[in-house]
Amino acid sequence: MTIPKDKLLRSEELGEYVTNMFATNMPFIDLLGMKMIYQGTERAEVHLPWKDNLMGNPIQKVLHGGVTAAILDTVGGLMAILHAVAEMDNVTLEEFHHRVGKMSTIDMRIDYLRPGKGEKFIATAEVIRKGSRVAVCRMELHNESGTHIAFGTGTYMIA
Template identity: 30%
Template sequence: MRIAQQFIEALPHARVLGLRLLSVSPGHAEIELPWAAHLVGDPATGVLHGGAVSTLMDTCGGAAVMAHPAANAGAATLDLRIDYMRAATPGQAVRARAECLRVTRSVAFVRATASDDDVERPVALMQGAFTLHAPRLAGEAT
């Protein structure tokens, strides 16, 4: 869990969005995006912007890869497909749950679901591929 938590804390974008790691287990992660007025995409409805939901799912997928015992590396998004099923309910947090399905030598495959309080009706579904790389230490040159 520690590496996933450090991963989220190191991402300035994740901090601005207020992403919170709720749980992590081998190959799985759950992250929450709290509803906030500055993340609304349509002021008339109060619905969260799709880009914020996309970042939530991408970050959750990366955390699931890092939590997979076979990965033993950092991850970067290689391919991401998100299908938006419905608008998130205004005023409610959105939670993403990701599972790392398979890890090869250089690529990990992930799927995730995002939902608000109505868990029976997902807000979005994601499938992604993440490239694996050795994690960099803080302050290490690129």
């Protein structure tokens, strides 16, 4: 998605831009095989198909805990920035980059509820609280059957 730097963008366009940026400009996300699903600025969703190289326990054939943490951190970060974007209208891409260019994870806690078994994993996130510089998100990971595998809370720098 190529956008001229001086074009004024609405929040919906920025949301699509952010989701596309996560999907195409972050090699780690591509390495794991995560797919960003854009559903507007109020909900973030990331899908991850099972691959044997994501296995953490070869006896049980379950998802590695680090992969679980990575997908939860990714969906939380995406949600935090999408929520910030929802308040931006008529900004240029340059102004947007200036406002959220330093976005990063401050802290994250993961609760592993059961082994990560499945053919597809779906991570979702919602914002619990957002201030002018920090957002707190709750993230959940389920498999394709809806089995709840893990949840987390992440704190993200958004400005």
